[in-house]
Amino acid sequence: MLSLSNKQIILGVTGGIAAYKAAELCRLLIKAGADVRVVMTPSAAEFITSLTFQALSGNRVHIELLDEEAEAAMGHIELARWADLVLIAPASANFIARLSQGRADDLLSTLCLATNAPIAIAPAMNQAMWCNQNTQENLQQLNQKNITILGPGSGEQACGDVGFGRMLEPQEIVQGAADIFETGELAGINITITAGPTREAIDPVRYISNHSSGKMGYALARAAMEAGARVVLVSGPVELEAPPQVKLVAVESARQMLDACKVVPGDIFISVAAVADYRPANSASEKIKKNADTMELSLVKNPDILAHISLSDQRPFCVGFAAETQNIEEYARKKLEDKRLDLIFANNATDTFNSESALATAYWSDGEHPFPCSSKSSLARDMVSLIARCYRKSKVENR
Numbered sequence: 001m002l003s004l005s006n007k008q009i010i011l012g013v014t015g016g017i018a019a020y021k022a023a024e025l026c027r028l029l030i031k032a033g034a035d036v037r038v039v040m041t042p043s044a045a046e047f048i049t050s051l052t053f054q055a056l057s058g059n060r061v062h063i064e065l066l067d068e069e070a071e072a073a074m075g076h077i078e079l080a081r082w083a084d085l086v087l088i089a090p091a092s093a094n095f096i097a098r099l100s101q102g103r104a105d106d107l108l109s110t111l112c113l114a115t116n117a118p119i120a121i122a123p124a125m126n127q128a129m130w131c132n133q134n135t136q137e138n139l140q141q142l143n144q145k146n147i148t149i150l151g152p153g154s155g156e157q158a159c160g161d162v163g164f165g166r167m168l169e170p171q172e173i174v175q176g177a178a179d180i181f182e183t184g185e186l187a188g189i190n191i192t193i194t195a196g197p198t199r200e201a202i203d204p205v206r207y208i209s210n211h212s213s214g215k216m217g218y219a220l221a222r223a224a225m226e227a228g229a230r231v232v233l234v235s236g237p238v239e240l241e242a243p244p245q246v247k248l249v250a251v252e253s254a255r256q257m258l259d260a261c262k263v264v265p266g267d268i269f270i271s272v273a274a275v276a277d278y279r280p281a282n283s284a285s286e287k288i289k290k291n292a293d294t295m296e297l298s299l300v301k302n303p304d305i306l307a308h309i310s311l312s313d314q315r316p317f318c319v320g321f322a323a324e325t326q327n328i329e330e331y332a333r334k335k336l337e338d339k340r341l342d343l344i345f346a347n348n349a350t351d352t353f354n355s356e357s358a359l360a361t362a363y364w365s366d367g368e369h370p371f372p373c374s375s376k377s378s379l380a381r382d383m384v385s386l387i388a389r390c391y392r393k394s395k396v397e398n399r
């Protein structure tokens with residue numbers, strides 16, 4: 001269950017007898033490596049106590065929409081942005097009806113309206129309620145809105161009836177949640193991603209660098225791997241662990257990054273690294289002593305790695321990033337053209353560097369697509385999905 005490790009999951013629990021099974025579900029999600037925050041509807045709290053979920057998840061349980069304490073710490077909008085997945089189990093007939101109408105009259109329904117993360121529900125109700133036309137129409141609506149419906153199963157019910165409406169077993173729900181991330185959109189595709197900053201040595205102990213944390217590049221590597229790609233991550237020095245199954249090539253300088261990239265590109269090249277534009281003309285072999293009051297540093301331009309790969313003969317599908325502080329679209333489109341890119345993601349450098357969340361707009365020759373603010377992992381999955389679609393389109397057009 002690799003795809004759930006480090007995933008931030010909101011487990012929504014609504015009022016039904018199957019709520020007791022959500023405790024086991026919470027435990028299994030955590031065992032799979034997820035970070036879980038539980039949101040209960042007030043009626044769920046009639047079936048099982050918040051204390052159970054607090055003990056299992058290690059996090060405070062959220063119930064009230066208007067809760068001063070919660071809003072001061074992690075309020076509903078932060079929770080909505082924090083989530084990689086909102087998983088509602090059990091989802092009662094009442095909650096399904098409210099979700100299909102887009103209601104925002106309690107914390108869980110409000111969260112569902114506010115999040116950009118995928119939503120999955122595991123329905124649980126009496127078989128007659130499940131078969132009722134209203135419920136079926138509500139489910140159809142949720143289906144059209146891309147909400148994943150896990151189950152229900154069939155069998156003996158708590159009320160004594162037999163039929164459809166039993167919540168899936170926790171292990172089956174965990175598998176369904178993992179499948180949401182494992183899209184297969186890039187199955188069999190080879191991808192190289194550059195990430196992080198580069199360091200340009202002044203002498204053996206000093207260097208020029210920038211504030212890039214590598215978070216976006218690492219999130220993309222993970223999302224691409226989960227979408228089925230074979231990923232090589234060429235990374236400058238960062239404090240992050242490479243995602244499992246991703247081949248890490250650790251480099252320091254721009255020239256080392258270029259050398260590594262020349263060997264690996266594959267089908268798609270995604271350049272997220274904040275490559276230092278200049279390096280010291282001469283890097284001293286011994287530590288420079290601070291005898292003088294001033295010091296002059298002469299800089300020379302670094303190679304443009306993305307342009308090098310994109311302008312090469314056997315070029316892969318090339319994706320760039322543009323972190324700008326002004327005229328974002330104009331500069332991004334110029335880079336798209338100058339570097340002959342297939343796709344570029346642009347954002348505001350001041351919002352993005354070192355931050356946990358981001359927003360961006362994708363530009364390509366005859367189109368654009370805005371991505372709203374969300375966690376970098378959620379944004380990365382949406383970006384990977386767009387890259388996969390554009391890549392497939394380019395393959396069809398070049399046939």
Ligand code: C5P
Pocket residue numbers: 194254271272273274275276277302303304305306307319320321322323335
């Ligand atoms: O020209 P600018 O640095 O703004 O372009 C940004 C894009 O180019 C990013 O995708 C970045 O990873 C890439 N780049 C590169 N090598 C450089 C400079 C930028 O690959 N020397």
